[in-house]
Every structure is written in C-alpha cells, then in structure tokens.
Amino acid sequence: MTRLSGPVAVLGLGTMGSGLATRLLDQGVQVRVWNRTAERTGPLARAGAFAAAHPADAVEGTSAAICTVADGEALGAVLRGPDGILTGGPYPGALVCASTVAPEEVVSLAGNMQSVLDVGMLGNREHARTGELRLFVGGEKRVFTAGRPLLDLLGKEVVHLGELGSGMRMKLLLNLLMGIEVQALAEAVELAAATGLDRKLVLSTIAGSGFASPVMSFKSKRLAAGRFDKPDFRLRLMAKDLMLAADQAAEAGLRLPLAAAAAETHIRATEQGFGDEDCVAVAHALTPNPGSHT
Incomplete structure (x- = not known):
C-alpha cells in the first residue's frame, strides 16, 4: 500500500x-x-x-x-x-x-x-x-x-x-468528444422514433455495433429506460464544459462547428430545466415536447 x-x-x-x-x-x-x-x-x-x-x-x-x-x-x-x-x-x-x-x-x-x-x-x-x-x-x-x-x-x-492548465485542456477535449457522441446518439434515436422504428431495438443495435464507443453503449441503456435521474455527469456541467471548449477554440482561432452545435443544444436543454439530470437528457432539447423519452 x-x-x-x-x-x-x-x-x-x-x-x-x-x-x-x-x-x-x-x-x-x-x-x-x-x-x-x-x-x-x-x-x-x-x-x-x-x-x-x-x-x-x-x-x-x-x-x-x-x-x-x-x-x-x-x-x-x-x-x-x-x-x-x-x-x-x-x-x-x-x-x-x-x-x-x-x-x-x-x-x-x-x-x-x-x-x-x-x-x-x-x-x-x-x-x-x-x-x-x-x-x-x-x-x-x-x-x-x-x-x-x-x-x-x-x-x-x-x-x-x-x-499548469494542461490537465484542464485535456479534460475539455475529452468532454467535448463525449458531449458530441452522446448528442449524436440521442439524435439518431429521435430520428428513428420519428420515422417509425422501435426506439429500444435501435438502441440495442447501435450499442452492439462497431459505431458505438463505450460511452454510447453505456448511455444507450439510460435512453432505453428513459431514466435520467441519479446522474453520472450532470447536463449543466456538460453544457459548461462545452462552452469552455468553445472558448478555447475561439482563442486559438479555430472554428469547431460540431462543438458549437453541441454547446447550443446542451444549453437549451439546461434552460428547459433538465440541467441536474444525466447529460444524456440532452435528448429533451431535440423534440417539440420535452420530457417524452420513454
């Protein structure tokens, strides 16, 4: 020890x-x-x-x-x-x-x-x-x-x-990737449901595919259950980190369209009152009737 x-x-x-x-x-x-x-x-x-x-x-x-x-x-x-x-x-x-x-x-x-x-x-x-x-x-x-x-x-x-500061730079990069991945998963599932596919079947297919990262496989279980309570990582904190990453990009003179889009969506979901739910609750911001994700 x-x-x-x-x-x-x-x-x-x-x-x-x-x-x-x-x-x-x-x-x-x-x-x-x-x-x-x-x-x-x-x-x-x-x-x-x-x-x-x-x-x-x-x-x-x-x-x-x-x-x-x-x-x-x-x-x-x-x-x-x-x-x-x-x-x-x-x-x-x-x-x-x-x-x-x-x-x-x-x-x-x-x-x-x-x-x-x-x-x-x-x-x-x-x-x-x-x-x-x-x-x-x-x-x-x-x-x-x-x-x-x-x-x-x-x-x-x-x-x-x-x-000093290097640890935070790496953390923001990692959370940028997670925020985009989770939003992409939520978008794919919302499109599936809107076009008549079974939400849970789509999620199990994605989770077992070569497209899924470990994060996607893990978060797909929350989406399938429609349970965003007892968060692993709160939505409002992901929104904050995506904004910090966007600020870092702006200071470096970079244009990161995916990061900007993910930050905007996470902020919208937070403003809708879902900030203390798990970050996969970004799905709430993708539909005209927030809250219908079971």
Missing part, C-alpha cells in the same frame, strides 16, 4: 469527490471532507472521515487538498472566499484542482502558489471509488513527482502533460 505523508482533504462531494474520498478511506488514508451542502458529508463521516465546517478547517494539518467543486466560481470561493483554503496564507501542502474549469482560471486562481496540480479525470463514480480513473495532470514536474503517490492511489493511469 502506498503511504502518504499526512491526511488528505477532499473539498466538494459530488459524484467524483465522494468517490475519491471513499477510495482514500478504503486505502487507510486519513481524510477530511467539506461540502457546501453539509449533509453530503454524513456517509463519509460515518465511514471515518472528519467533516469540516469550512474549507480552511478541512485542510488543517493535511499534506494535500483535492478540489472537486462544480465550476470556476465555486473553486474561487473554496480557495479565496471567506474561510477559504488560502485566506490565512499559502497552503503548505499539494493543491490538486480536479474541478473542470478554464485552464487560464486554474493558473489565475493558483496565483503564486508553488505546489499546484490541475488534474483532468477520465472515468465515472465507480472508477473513482475503485482507483480505476485515468488522470491527466498539469503542473511543474517536481510538484507532479511529489504528488505521484497520491495520484497513484486514485488512478490506474497517471500522465503528466506539462505546465
């Missing part, structure tokens, strides 16, 4: 944060957790984690802090807001930003901190719980080397990409 130099804080207990905290506890690591909605800390506290009242409390005495909050605004509040990690001065441990935000935002929020890594995580909640994530990391090489024992506990593959 890999030994760490001290307790680890996990800030943000959504799908991935809860999984990461569970994984660390299972590996015998002392864990301190914080979440904006305090009741989410309950199951982890019962499993042995210390539930902190605020971010600064969560990182007290820790060797590393993992931030897995929803967006840049939340990350800024955790780092520099009232009772934030950095409000009392520099954090002496390794700060791991695993929230998906703009690469430039990671650099800006890190400021003059020396021990910061940004990590793009590839995988789902079960991968997080079992240490089967693939982790793509940005930051100084010496910081990456020092943080490697922690990262090895969390992922089956750990790749250092380069300077």
Whole structure:
C-alpha cells in the first residue's frame, strides 16, 4: 500500500469527490471532507472521515487538498472566499484542482502558489471509488513527482502533460468528444422514433455495433429506460464544459462547428430545466415536447 505523508482533504462531494474520498478511506488514508451542502458529508463521516465546517478547517494539518467543486466560481470561493483554503496564507501542502474549469482560471486562481496540480479525470463514480480513473495532470514536474503517490492511489493511469492548465485542456477535449457522441446518439434515436422504428431495438443495435464507443453503449441503456435521474455527469456541467471548449477554440482561432452545435443544444436543454439530470437528457432539447423519452 502506498503511504502518504499526512491526511488528505477532499473539498466538494459530488459524484467524483465522494468517490475519491471513499477510495482514500478504503486505502487507510486519513481524510477530511467539506461540502457546501453539509449533509453530503454524513456517509463519509460515518465511514471515518472528519467533516469540516469550512474549507480552511478541512485542510488543517493535511499534506494535500483535492478540489472537486462544480465550476470556476465555486473553486474561487473554496480557495479565496471567506474561510477559504488560502485566506490565512499559502497552503503548505499539494493543491490538486480536479474541478473542470478554464485552464487560464486554474493558473489565475493558483496565483503564486508553488505546489499546484490541475488534474483532468477520465472515468465515472465507480472508477473513482475503485482507483480505476485515468488522470491527466498539469503542473511543474517536481510538484507532479511529489504528488505521484497520491495520484497513484486514485488512478490506474497517471500522465503528466506539462505546465499548469494542461490537465484542464485535456479534460475539455475529452468532454467535448463525449458531449458530441452522446448528442449524436440521442439524435439518431429521435430520428428513428420519428420515422417509425422501435426506439429500444435501435438502441440495442447501435450499442452492439462497431459505431458505438463505450460511452454510447453505456448511455444507450439510460435512453432505453428513459431514466435520467441519479446522474453520472450532470447536463449543466456538460453544457459548461462545452462552452469552455468553445472558448478555447475561439482563442486559438479555430472554428469547431460540431462543438458549437453541441454547446447550443446542451444549453437549451439546461434552460428547459433538465440541467441536474444525466447529460444524456440532452435528448429533451431535440423534440417539440420535452420530457417524452420513454
């Protein structure tokens, strides 16, 4: 078992944060957790984690802090807001930003901190719980080397990409692909239903074909059941990430028509009230009567 130099804080207990905290506890690591909605800390506290009242409390005495909050605004509040990690001065441990935000935002929020890594995580909640994530990391090489024992506990593959912000760039590329794939699947199924084909037969055919990625095969089960609750990845977060990818393309002078179309559709579905459902609920934005996908 890999030994760490001290307790680890996990800030943000959504799908991935809860999984990461569970994984660390299972590996015998002392864990301190914080979440904006305090009741989410309950199951982890019962499993042995210390539930902190605020971010600064969560990182007290820790060797590393993992931030897995929803967006840049939340990350800024955790780092520099009232009772934030950095409000009392520099954090002496390794700060791991695993929230998906703009690469430039990671650099800006890190400021003059020396021990910061940004990590793009590839995988789902079960991968997080079992240490089967693939982790793509940005930051100084010496910081990456020092943080490697922690990262090895969390992922089956750990790749250092380069300077701070590189992890987020890779994560946005991966989510761009997933957003387009899932929307393409939803569009194909809606066309099938509109032209008289059986929705579930079409989905099983796609899932078993050479056209289907593992993501398509997985999401086809949700579409077949018409169940978008208990999300693996929330629609509104996919919309946010697609917009971030579109912004990156614009800054680079690129025109990405598929990315732009996917971002627009995801935003429309979010505005229709489906933002907290699984990202496959983008299908709601494809029909004149949102909600009819059973």
